[in-house]
Amino acid sequence: MRQYILRRLALAVPTLFLVSVIVFGLMRLMPGDVATRMVEGHGYAKTLDALRRDLGLDRPVHVQYVEWIGNIVLHGDFGRSYWTRQPILEEFVRRFPVTLELALLTILVSVVIGVVVGILSAVRQDSVSDYVGRILAILALSIPYFGLAVVVVVVPSIYFKWTPVWTYVAFTADPLQNLKIMLVPALVFGVTRAGPIMRIMRSALLDVLRQEYIRTAWSKGLSERTIVLRHALKNAMIPVISLIGLQMPLYIGGSVIIESIFRLPGVGLFFFEALGKLDYPVVQSVNLIIAAMVVGLNLAIDLSYAFLDPRIRYR
Amino acid sequence: MHRRLALALFLPLVLALATQAAEAQTPKRGGVLRIAEREAPGLDPHLTISFLSHSYVSLTYSQLVRFPNGPEQKHPADFSILPDLAEKWTVSKDGKVYTFALRKGVRFHNKPPVNGREVTAEDVKYSLERFAAKSGFNTRFEPVGAIEAVDRHTVRITLKEPYAPFLNHLANPSFCVILPREAEEKFKDFNHPDAVIGTGPFVMKSYEKGVKVVFERNPDYFMKGLPYLDGVVIEITPDAAARVAVLRAGKADLPHIWGWVSPEEGKALQKTNPEMVVTPHQVIGQGFIYMRTDQPPFNDVRVRRAVSLAIDRKAWNEALLFGEGCVDSGPVPCALKEWKLDAAKIDPARAKYLTGYDPAEAKKLLAEAGQAKGFTTPIFHWPGYVVPWRSYYELAAENLGKIGITAELKPEEYGKYISTTALGKYEKMAMGPSTPFTEVDDFLYGRFYPELPTNQSRVADAELSKMLLAQRREMDPKKRKQIVDDIQRYLADKAYYVYVPQWPQYVAHPPAVKGFLHHDGYGLGMRLVYTWLDR
Numbered sequence: 001m002r003q004y005i006l007r008r009l010a011l012a013v014p015t016l017f018l019v020s021v022i023v024f025g026l027m028r029l030m031p032g033d034v035a036t037r038m039v040e041g042h043g044y045a046k047t048l049d050a051l052r053r054d055l056g057l058d059r060p061v062h063v064q065y066v067e068w069i070g071n072i073v074l075h076g077d078f079g080r081s082y083w084t085r086q087p088i089l090e091e092f093v094r095r096f097p098v099t100l101e102l103a104l105l106t107i108l109v110s111v112v113i114g115v116v117v118g119i120l121s122a123v124r125q126d127s128v129s130d131y132v133g134r135i136l137a138i139l140a141l142s143i144p145y146f147g148l149a150v151v152v153v154v155v156p157s158i159y160f161k162w163t164p165v166w167t168y169v170a171f172t173a174d175p176l177q178n179l180k181i182m183l184v185p186a187l188v189f190g191v192t193r194a195g196p197i198m199r200i201m202r203s204a205l206l207d208v209l210r211q212e213y214i215r216t217a218w219s220k221g222l223s224e225r226t227i228v229l230r231h232a233l234k235n236a237m238i239p240v241i242s243l244i245g246l247q248m249p250l251y252i253g254g255s256v257i258i259e260s261i262f263r264l265p266g267v268g269l270f271f272f273e274a275l276g277k278l279d280y281p282v283v284q285s286v287n288l289i290i291a292a293m294v295v296g297l298n299l300a301i302d303l304s305y306a307f308l309d310p311r312i313r314y315r
Numbered sequence: 316m317h318r319r320l321a322l323a324l325f326l327p328l329v330l331a332l333a334t335q336a337a338e339a340q341t342p343k344r345g346g347v348l349r350i351a352e353r354e355a356p357g358l359d360p361h362l363t364i365s366f367l368s369h370s371y372v373s374l375t376y377s378q379l380v381r382f383p384n385g386p387e388q389k390h391p392a393d394f395s396i397l398p399d400l401a402e403k404w405t406v407s408k409d410g411k412v413y414t415f416a417l418r419k420g421v422r423f424h425n426k427p428p429v430n431g432r433e434v435t436a437e438d439v440k441y442s443l444e445r446f447a448a449k450s451g452f453n454t455r456f457e458p459v460g461a462i463e464a465v466d467r468h469t470v471r472i473t474l475k476e477p478y479a480p481f482l483n484h485l486a487n488p489s490f491c492v493i494l495p496r497e498a499e500e501k502f503k504d505f506n507h508p509d510a511v512i513g514t515g516p517f518v519m520k521s522y523e524k525g526v527k528v529v530f531e532r533n534p535d536y537f538m539k540g541l542p543y544l545d546g547v548v549i550e551i552t553p554d555a556a557a558r559v560a561v562l563r564a565g566k567a568d569l570p571h572i573w574g575w576v577s578p579e580e581g582k583a584l585q586k587t588n589p590e591m592v593v594t595p596h597q598v599i600g601q602g603f604i605y606m607r608t609d610q611p612p613f614n615d616v617r618v619r620r621a622v623s624l625a626i627d628r629k630a631w632n633e634a635l636l637f638g639e640g641c642v643d644s645g646p647v648p649c650a651l652k653e654w655k656l657d658a659a660k661i662d663p664a665r666a667k668y669l670t671g672y673d674p675a676e677a678k679k680l681l682a683e684a685g686q687a688k689g690f691t692t693p694i695f696h697w698p699g700y701v702v703p704w705r706s707y708y709e710l711a712a713e714n715l716g717k718i719g720i721t722a723e724l725k726p727e728e729y730g731k732y733i734s735t736t737a738l739g740k741y742e743k744m745a746m747g748p749s750t751p752f753t754e755v756d757d758f759l760y761g762r763f764y765p766e767l768p769t770n771q772s773r774v775a776d777a778e779l780s781k782m783l784l785a786q787r788r789e790m791d792p793k794k795r796k797q798i799v800d801d802i803q804r805y806l807a808d809k810a811y812y813v814y815v816p817q818w819p820q821y822v823a824h825p826p827a828v829k830g831f832l833h834h835d836g837y838g839l840g841m842r843l844v845y846t847w848l849d850r
Contacts, residue, residue: 030730031727031731032729032731033734036734037733037734040750047450084506086506154557157559157563158563158587161563163560163564166566167527260553263551263552265524269553270525
């Protein structure tokens, strides 16, 4: 197990190196130039050259790369934004809890809905509740979350002069107010993400319920509740957990629109705005940090399988 | 008898109403104005050209001179020059030496490291030189020779040549705010919220990134008794639909840094929230088709005239702008009233190439130019501009198709558009809006003088260039206006740019917001000096 973890961590290094090179390269390949973008064509050559020198863009690309990655590896310095000239890590650390909280609440909402409806659907296969559950899942899958978010924000403002948009307050400052602010976005995001979980839950559970150890459990005269919740569910959760793991980057990416509409100061918006402004260091560093997190998270998910199914061994 | 009775009954009512009206007109002190707006990309006024950045920090800074606002302004495009930090100024007879006498005893905000020190001529020199060195707008200062601090309260600016637009540029809140040197020394630039230290009506109290910016009244502001507001909060709201939603829900007083909403949103607001104050303004703005006039086929004036005659501006105005737009939108924008020469005042035979619609003549002109079979051209553009633009591109392509020009829409990513196409680096044809400048020189010299990056149509017309230089060197406003009129007459049938209709912006706020008058001069601080809350 320990060896497995060490090997996985060692493998993460080339992965992250590749990510850094690709992101760095892609940013430079993007059409347009950040200095011109900053002055939108109002500046003339002299100003632009000074600006480029100021931002370090006048040096060869490989020097820029080595400096960026070198500062991260050697000093933990993720650089500064071209636009605000403020340290990136500082802003990331300030914003990350917002996105993390939104992601966790979203997962909570989507898992609770997806798993419960999935179980009901599987246990009562081909009954009315199964059909209702499946229709709801398809419906949730087909509503785009950004559309739902706009409807939830705009419609009550027109008819009730009320809107679920508040000024963000950190959880540490006022937990209740914070949860009140996060609830609606998490519900909107979670409901639309519950669909795939419900479908995977249902099919995995159906699969497990047909296995022989379940038949044995039935023949021992155990109650349906015990069989489903204690014997079948744990094994059926493995694909569901994998799916959540796979969707994790989606929660970060998708949070851009949710954060923008519900004015939550998260990482998604920071990243997205930086992309539009060609703020290379922000895009590169945030990408690298998130890539490192996804690598770590995947490892954690792989390790969690052992807890769910002790037969799984790591070598 | 009846009359007396009526008088006895009505007099108190009339008196009561009169007192109420008087009360309503007396500004109340206090209250915090809440604005829903996107985050500004930075706070240093010289390191960004974003109107958002400039509007944010305009609450905190002053300039040497400024534009009128609130009760001072005659109309939203009133760009007369008022004293700000400079109490008075003189201009030498040859128009080359400006001497400004600073107001005495004006202090910077009481924040470290400046700690309420008095503003001096050295600060003015430092700030203007920093603008000339760093700002993306610094072409405005090309004619400036030397900036000297003559004594503690006198600044002398010597120009290389007479330059009529100079005071307007000094008054523009996007350009020449006065900054304290110590803040740059401590914070490297003016991006850090703690470095935002000015002499303006409000003090930046706190800035929670991505959440809100809090401003409080500057208790030592040099305009006594102003501002009325205790403070201003900008709540960062990136999404446009959410900004209008918070306005409707009473959680914001302005849905945009200047209170702007689109005509569609404005009309919808009037229906759903009849209590809301919604006022349309013809703002300075301009959109055009630009062409490589240095290359075939657009080097032939007949082809350019054909393009202009193909555009059915009235139909666009009806279909997209509720008929409220201005179809005579160039070369000087409709809202720049003091400089605009209406097409109606120009010989109709020439003016038709500015505003006319005549596809039959357009075809004839193309045939004369040897393009009877038509030709194919791309229209480079950025599809992300505000609402009517996407339809504009399509309508332009459709209109051109009717006279035999096959236009292929070529959308570009913003970074590429703004750093290539918008700087005149494109093939054949492109389309987009202009920055709403405050000085007519930017719409004339900036757009038509050879070799400038803002001369997107690559115009090189010796006769025109002579007039362009003459108007910026003419210090007598009346004579300058005559030259500007001549330029507009001259340009009418050249069709170097083909102008498309300009729409009004709607300014929306709840009825409790009083004294908030729209002004086209960027910034926000001075608008809020006269704004008060009736609640």
